[in-house]
Amino acid sequence: MARKRNPQLKLVKPPGKEEQKNSGSRRRRRWLKSTAGTAVIICMMLTGTYLLAANHPYTKAHQVKAYEKTFSESSRYVVFRKGIVRYNRNGVAYIDKQNKERWIQSSQFSNPAADVNENAFAIGDIGGNFIQVFTEKGLKGEIETPLPIEKFSVSNQGIVSVLMKNEMSPQIVTYDAAGNILVENQVTAGSLGYPVGLEMSPDGTVLAVSCLSTSDGTLVTNIIYYNFGEAGKDKKNLEVTSEVCENSVVPELFFMDKEVSVAVGDHSFLLFKGKDVPVKQKEIELNQEIRSVFHTDKYIGFILLNAEKSGFELRLYDKNGKQVLNMQISGDYSNVQMSGNEIILYEGSQICIITATGVVRYKGSLGTEPLVIAPVNELNQYLMMDENELQLIKLGD
Numbered sequence: 001m002a003r004k005r006n007p008q009l010k011l012v013k014p015p016g017k018e019e020q021k022n023s024g025s026r027r028r029r030r031w032l033k034s035t036a037g038t039a040v041i042i043c044m045m046l047t048g049t050y051l052l053a054a055n056h057p058y059t060k061a062h063q064v065k066a067y068e069k070t071f072s073e074s075s076r077y078v079v080f081r082k083g084i085v086r087y088n089r090n091g092v093a094y095i096d097k098q099n100k101e102r103w104i105q106s107s108q109f110s111n112p113a114a115d116v117n118e119n120a121f122a123i124g125d126i127g128g129n130f131i132q133v134f135t136e137k138g139l140k141g142e143i144e145t146p147l148p149i150e151k152f153s154v155s156n157q158g159i160v161s162v163l164m165k166n167e168m169s170p171q172i173v174t175y176d177a178a179g180n181i182l183v184e185n186q187v188t189a190g191s192l193g194y195p196v197g198l199e200m201s202p203d204g205t206v207l208a209v210s211c212l213s214t215s216d217g218t219l220v221t222n223i224i225y226y227n228f229g230e231a232g233k234d235k236k237n238l239e240v241t242s243e244v245c246e247n248s249v250v251p252e253l254f255f256m257d258k259e260v261s262v263a264v265g266d267h268s269f270l271l272f273k274g275k276d277v278p279v280k281q282k283e284i285e286l287n288q289e290i291r292s293v294f295h296t297d298k299y300i301g302f303i304l305l306n307a308e309k310s311g312f313e314l315r316l317y318d319k320n321g322k323q324v325l326n327m328q329i330s331g332d333y334s335n336v337q338m339s340g341n342e343i344i345l346y347e348g349s350q351i352c353i354i355t356a357t358g359v360v361r362y363k364g365s366l367g368t369e370p371l372v373i374a375p376v377n378e379l380n381q382y383l384m385m386d387e388n389e390l391q392l393i394k395l396g397d
Contacts, residue, residue, distance in 0.1 A: 058362045058395040061351070064381065065392040067099030077372035077385050078114045079339075080121050081136055084374060084385060087112050087123050092132065097376055097383055099390040103138040115154050117202060120177075122154040124162075133158045133177040141177030151195070155204030163198050170195055172209065174228065183228050185237060187211065192222050199253040201261070205229045206240075206278065208261060210250045221250040223263050223270070231276035240277045243270065257297050260319045264293050269300065271321045282321050288313065292336045294343070299324070299356060301338055303345075314343070316356060327358050339375045344382075346370055353395075362395050 075088040083102065086093045089112065093104040109125045120140065124131040131143040131152060140158050147164035154160045158177035163170060172185040172195065185207075187195055193213025200207055207226040212219065225241035232238035245265060252264040261278055263270040268285045272278035291312060292303040297319075304313040312332070316325035331352060333345035342361070345352045349369050353361040366384065368391075374383045380395040 057360060058380070058397060059364075060396045061362055061364065061366055061393050062396060063391050064394045067390040068388070076112070076114070078116050078121070079337075079372060079374040080116055081118075082377075083136075084372060084383065084390075085114065085116075085121060085134075087114060092123050092134065094134070094136070094138070095390070097392070102136075105132065105134070105139050107132060113152075115152060117154050117156050117200075119156040120154055120158045122152060122158075122160055124149050124152045126150070131160060131162065131175075133160060141179060143175045143177075143179040145173070147171060151198045153198050153200040153207075155200045156202045157204050159200065159204035161198060161200050161207050163195050168194075172198070172207070174200075174207065183207075183226075183238065185209075185226060192224070193220065196221075196249070196251045197253045197263070199255060199261075201255050202258055206255075206261075206276070208253045208255075208263070208278070210253055210263060212249060212251075219247060219249055221245040221248055221265070223250060223253075225272075225278045227276055229276065241272070241274075241279065243280050245270070252293055254295055256295060256300070256319050262295070262300055264290070266290065271319075284317065284321050286315070292334075294336050294338050296338050296340070299338060301336070301343060303329075303333070303336055314354065316343075325356060325358050327354075329354075331363075337373070342375060344373055344375075346373060366393065 075086045078085045083094055083096045086095055089109050091104060091106040094102045096102055110128050111126045112123050113126050115122050120133060120135050122131055122133045127148050129145045129149065133140045133154060143160060145162055145164055147166050149162055150165050151163040152160055159174060159182065161172060161174040163172050170187050172187055173181060174183040176182055193211035195209050196212045197210035205228050209224050211222045223243040223245065224239055226232060226238040227240045228238060232240050248265040248267065250263050250265040255261045258275050259273055261272045267287065268283050270283045271281045273281050286302065286304060288304040288307055290302055291305050294301045300317045302315045304315060306313055311328055311330045314325065314327050314329050315323060317323050329352065331350060333347040333352065335347060336343065336345045341356045343354045349365045349367060351366055352363045355361060368386045370384045370386055372385050376383055382393045384391045384393050
């Protein structure tokens with residue numbers, strides 16, 4: 001009996017090489033899309049977890065570790081890179097986060113002061129004639145000045161500009177780390193005023209100076225930028241920019257990066273942009289008394305005294321002068337600093353940590369009076385040095 005052919009059945013032709021190749025490509029694309037989607041989801045989850053922890057308010061600050069202090073003389077401290085610099089009349093030491101002295105350098109200072117940049121810092125004897133320049137590895141060079149030191153500023157390369165007292169003709173001399181004179185600027189106090197602010201650019205090519213004078217009983221500040229490179233070589237006294245601020249004292253200058261610099265007055269701040277020839281972009285009026293100024297490479301911050309109500313006002317601006325935070329704070333904090341996205345305020349044993357978005361992460365007592373506080377790489381952990389020991393502090397609930 002013959003079989004009947006089913007008209008619905010058809011023989012399938014085996015796929016050719018090209019079809020097999022296309023099919024494999026489609027499978028790989030589907031796999032890549034699936035893997036990429038999973039990776040994006042995991043990344044979003046990790047980012048969300050980090051942001052949640054970074055912006056979470058905490059109620060406790062407890063000690064994780066304590067390292068007993070091994071010296072007795074009163075010292076001062078500044079944060080530098082991943083450690084803390086300890087300096088006093090007898091020397092300078094660099095301490096890591098395990099309280100180990102990476103190096104120690106003996107010195108003789110009467111009134112030591114510090115200036116810190118990203119890759120170098122300097123310790124100078126105010127009223128004396130001696131400056132030491134350091135990197136993370138230790139002493140880089142020493143500078144001896146012919147006149148008493150009033151102010152100094154160090155660049156990332158260890159270049160140091162020094163304001164020296166000389167009656168009514170103060171001198172500003174710029175040295176390399178080995179003490180060799182690079183540039184001498186004679187400031188005529190009678191015409192420009194007396195220098196009250198001094199700051200080097202990170203690359204050591206531009207020097208900003210503010211000079212205070214009186215004109216018919218009115219206070220006037222002259223802000224001058226000097227360029228030691230090509231842009232200034234044909235200019236008189238290397239001066240590339242000048243700005244006059246009437247009825248204002250401008251004692252503080254700083255560079256946020258190689259392009260942006262800021263001059264802070266008693267009621268406003270000026271924003272300058274330009275690597276070789278800084279140009280004034282805008283002046284932002286604050287309209288309140290400035291209590292403290294702080295900055296990072298991204299933010300300019302102020303603690304302002306409230307004129308009509310108690311407490312203080314915290315304001316934060318970006319490097320374009322746009323206000324990004326304005327909030328009221330209670331408590332009188334004489335110490336304020338910013339690291340990354342966190343503003344750290346402290347006075348006595350009281351501390352307050354606020355994010356750049358205005359989240360109060362912690363406010364309370366540490367049980368001791370910190371001399372310096374430095375965030376560490378681990379989330380919610382801080383190094384704190386008091387008079388007796390170095391402590392590792394962690395925020396928690």
